[in-house]
Amino acid sequence: MGCRGACAPRTQYRTGTVAQAMMTDRVQINQLADHVGAEVTLAGWLFGQRKGGKVIFLLVRDGTGLCQCVVSADTESAFANATTLTQESSLRLSGLVRQDDRAPGGYEIAVTAVEPVQLADEYPITRKPHGIDFLMNHRHLWLRSPRQTAILRIRHRLIRAMRDFFDQRGFTLIDTPILTPGAAEGAGTLFPVDYFGDEVYLAQTGQLYLESAAMALGKVYCFGPTFRAEKSKTRRHLTEFWMIEPEIAFAELPDLANLAEEFICALVHAALTDCRAELETLERDLEPLQRIQAPFPRITYSEAVERLHSDALHEQLEAALTADRERLNAWRAELEQTEAERAAARKGWQQERLDRTLHQLRERIRELEADLQNRPLHIEQAKQFAWGKDLGGDEETILSRQYDRPVIITHYPRDVKAFYMKPDPNDPRVVLNLDVIAPEGYGEIIGGSQREEDADALLARIDAEEMTPDSYQWYLDLRRYGSVPHGGFGLGVERTVAWICGLRHIRETIPFPRLMGRLTP
RNA sequence: UCCGGCGUAGCUCAAUGGUAGAGCGGGUGGCUGUUAACCACUAGGUUGUAGGUUCGAGUCCUACCGCCGGAGCCA
Known part of the structure; x- marks a missing residue:
């Protein structure tokens, strides 16, 4: 499958001036812990970045994990290359592996050289939520x-x-x-x-x-x-x-x-x-x-049908229904409160965060509402389930929840x-x-x-x-x-x-x- | 095939029948430790399509298209 460091074609590193600086071993991000203190090369894609005036944090992914790579303005050529990178650009970079609690995953690379392989066009999938059709x-x-x-x-x-x-x-x-x-x-x-x-x-x-x-x-x-x-x-x-x-x-x-x-x-x-x-x-x-x-x-079909008809099951289903109705009311109250917070929020990032919460909350409420609307019918159908019919999805769900x-x-x-x-x-x-x-x-x-x-x-x-x-x-x-x-x-x-x-x-x-x-x- | 919901900027969403907006993303500038960074400025729209109601429609009505969820059927 994937080409591990040892079998990476060395010839690729012999072209271009930046590449010449990369004489170090290519490693995968999930192996970084074994290379602390060593100079290594990563090959991957730019997942995200954060730019300061004199420092750039590159979040690089290579298929095995994510690694924060720090580019300082002191390393001029690397810094110049890093500023050109767009989201999902492919790249190689090399630098020193070090442990740092501020880095996601605990390890980061102090970059000495960056070689863009291809600068990506504007990438359609951002790090913000998207709808399912778009995705x-x-x-x-x-x-x-x-x-x-x-x-x-x-x-x-x-x-x-x-x-x-x-x-x-x-x-x-x-x-x-x-x-x-x-x-x-x-x-x-x-x-x-x-x-x-x-x-x-x-x-x-x-x-x-x-x-x-x-x-x-x-x-x-x-x-x-x-x-x-x-x-x-x-x-x-x-x-x-x-x-x-x-x-x-x-x-x-x-x-x-x-x-x-x-x-x-x-x-x-x-x-x-x-x-x-x-x-x-x-x-x-x-x-x-x-x-x-x-x-x-293990139950037989006939036992399953008996169970669907049983009073004990129906008491249980009704209890679950009541509990979920209460849960829905709690969510609705939460929604109202969050909506009020959203209306009061002034900062963009606050609004964004609250919008996200609202979105999830609304989705959960919609889903539970639909579920609660259907469930009394399902319970009724379960009660009247006739021996001889195939078990449908609803019956299966009711039984498996036991x-x-x-x-x-x-x-x-x-x-x-x-x-x-x-x-x-x-x-x-x-x-x-x-x-x-x-x-x-x-x-x-x-x-x-x-x-x-x-x-x-x-x-x-x-x-x-x-x-x-x-x-x-x-x-x-x-x-x-x-x-x-x-x-x-x-x-x-x-x-x-x-x-x-x-x-x-x-x-x-x-x-x-x-x-x-x-x-x- | 049937039932329900949705369709507004590149994306995610707002907008009592009355001047179409925000955030993100893009662009420009600033910032040496950021954590889906932040600050300032900026560009970006035939509100799915076609009709209708109305002085006025993103909003109401009808049809169609697309997507989502569910039923039936199944792993």
Whole structure:
């Protein structure tokens, strides 16, 4: 990946007069603590600056961190170069590393030479707040902000943890096709693609292919993008997202639930162990994450429905509603007071600070108001939830708020689930499936099941759903040549990242989100 | 597809139906320790588009466009 100091091309330092002064080692900002007292070279971009008459503070970022670099007017050439720098200009600089409590991060560089690489045009993203539309339109630049780089690092760490988890347990990575004929499930949610005159679709799961690989290798997983053409416009949806799916031969539902539980614990552990600084940047409350430990509560769909109907739950929901209404009133009072302060404020910076507070406060109030308006309806719907319907987002949220860790819900009604799920031998109305609902309202992050391994039963399901058996002959073959109990699940990478990072919206979890009505950049 | 909200300077937002403003960002000048620095000056607008009501519309009405949130559907 990144080019560390040792492999930086030396030839670049031999051009230009300023560059000649830079004979020192190139280091990354996150390694500065190891170079106190040494003369080093940084290469990066100007994140911000503050100018005094005879001193300039450059805030430089290099992808590993931020460093304050102090340029004194005594170093004439460096000072002259530094005055020309605009926000996000690329540069190299060298100087002495020293510890200083006044510097953000505790270390700074006393600059001896500055070499602008390119002077940036007026940069559209300032260090002040921006609206989401503006930021999304500048996603290619927005990625440079500390918050976004923190999210991208956590995403990377979690993806590594996902692959490590399966690799260490003897799973083999199988790449499944992205161009697929026909539909595994309803065709309305697929993106059609012209394939030499035929209509094919972008894959929405690798599962069917994975099942055949599981019969070859025992334990397999796939990891890749999936595509859903659903016209969803919510904070939990993307049209293109990444999913990791294990599939295991000779596995039954309890094995899958155990694996899912262990898997999620491993992911949270990786983030807590290796991404403390990033989580802090995001102001993620760590306490709910630290509680994520096995065993997770496991309930059946029928138990979940009973719970939705229970008086105890409804008393609890009403109490929460009352508490939140009081919270709203408190915020409104706070808003009024802040508005008065704002009206009285004379200094520009005071006004600016108060405006920021007001903005956040108004947003929070708007959000809670909408939530409070919807909630009585949701509570009512929960009370009247009919056995046989699929659990919706609201029901999931209500149920997951009962627990301080992910909840595993199993045995959903057969009619709302896919044809390949194996019915429960003890109650054929339900299937041997599992969903894992993340805490804190983040919704379903895992869905999976034990698969129907009997050829006749599977064919009957294909007929019942009025699907075309011809397109599934190869899939039925798996049940004709040494069929075994097997199953697997899929975990949505972005929803998991959103949960662990504590993000309001899934669009920040992926570098270039694809949403309904947004395809660029 | 349905419901709700918003659209004013490059950005974030103000503006009882009555002279379109502030902060940030840009430019110029000042300041040797700043912490999203500060101080002074300065440029910057067909108020999303098209109609309508009115003596007068950023503000009210209608349609359209765009964005945001939610429902449905889902990971």
